[in-house]
Amino acid sequence: MTAAETLPPARPLTDVEAATLTRLEATIQDGLREFQRTGSALAEIREGRLYRGAHETFDAYLEQRWGFTRQHAGRLIAAAAVAQTLEPIGLHLDTERQARELRPAAQVVAALNPEQQQNVAKFIQATTGSERPTTSQIKAVAEVVQAIDEHGMVDHPETGEPVAFTDLPEPARMAVIRENVSTGTNERLQRQAGHVQASVMQAKSNGKGGWADWVLTYAEQSLTDTQELRLVVKRDASGNAAVQALVVDTESHQTIAYGDTATYLKRAVLNLAEEVKGT
Secondary structure (H helix, E strand, O other), rough: OOOHHOEHHHHOHHHHHHHHHHHHHHHHHHHHHHHHHHHHHHHHHHOOOOOHOOOHHHHHHHHHHHHHOOHHHHHHHHHHHHHHHHHOOOOOOOOHHHHHHHHHHHHHOOOHHHHHHHHHHHHHHHHOOOOOOOHHHHHHHHHHHHHHHOOOEOOOOOOOOOHHHOOOOOOOOHHHHHHHHHHHHHHHHHHHHHHHHHHHHHHHHHHOOOHHHHHHHHHHHOOOOOOEEEEEEEEEOOOOOEEEEEEEOOOOEEEEEOOOOEEOOHHHHHHHHHHHHHO
C-alpha cells in the first residue's frame, strides 16, 4: 500500500480555495527571496491541503511545483513562524538564518501572554542597547519578565527591600529589568564557558573524543547535583524530528546552556558547544 493510498479521498477545491491557492502561489512566486512571505504561504497551503487539486501529497506539490524538498520547505515555514513571533516585540528579521538563530528565543517569547510580550518589547532595547539583540539577550529579557510576573515582588534597586514591581516608577523598573537580565545572562554565559572548558580539558587528559564521549565527560565533570544535560527530541513545524541539547537546573528550572535545534543528535551536541565557544 502506498502513502497516497492511505490518504482520504481528496474533495475538489472550492472556488474560494482555488482563488486562495492562486493568491498564495503568487506570493511564493514573487517572494522567493522573502522567507517570511514564502514560509507563511507554504504553511497555509499545507494546512488547508490546497495542493490537493493537482497533487496527492504536499511533498509531491513541493517537488513538482517549486522544486523544493520537504526539509527546505520546513525550514522556510519554521523561519516564518519565528519571524511572526518576534515581530510583536519589535524585531524584524531579514534572513532565514537570523530566524534560525533566534528560534530558541522565539520559543520563550511564544510562551508569554500578549501583555508580557509588550513588556519584553519595551525592555529589550533599554536593557540590551541593541537593535539586533542576540538569542541569549532576548531569552534573558523574556525569562526575567515572565519571572517578575509570576512572583510580583522584586528587590528595590536602591534600598534592596522587597517591593511590588508595579509600585516602582518607570526608571526603577528599567533598572530592575536591566540588572536581572545582565546578571542572569552573565552568570549563564560564565557557567557555559566553564562547563565546556572543563569538558575539553578532561577529554584531553583521558583520551576521550567525539561528540558522544563529550556528553559523558560534560556530565561527569561539569554538572552539579541539581543540573542535567538533556537531549530534547520533538517534531518541528514541518513534522520532522528535531533535537536540541541543553543543560537545565532541575531546582530553578532555568536553562543554563543550549544549542540550536538540529535534525540529528551529533549536530545538536555540536551546536551546544558552538554556542558556548561563541561567547
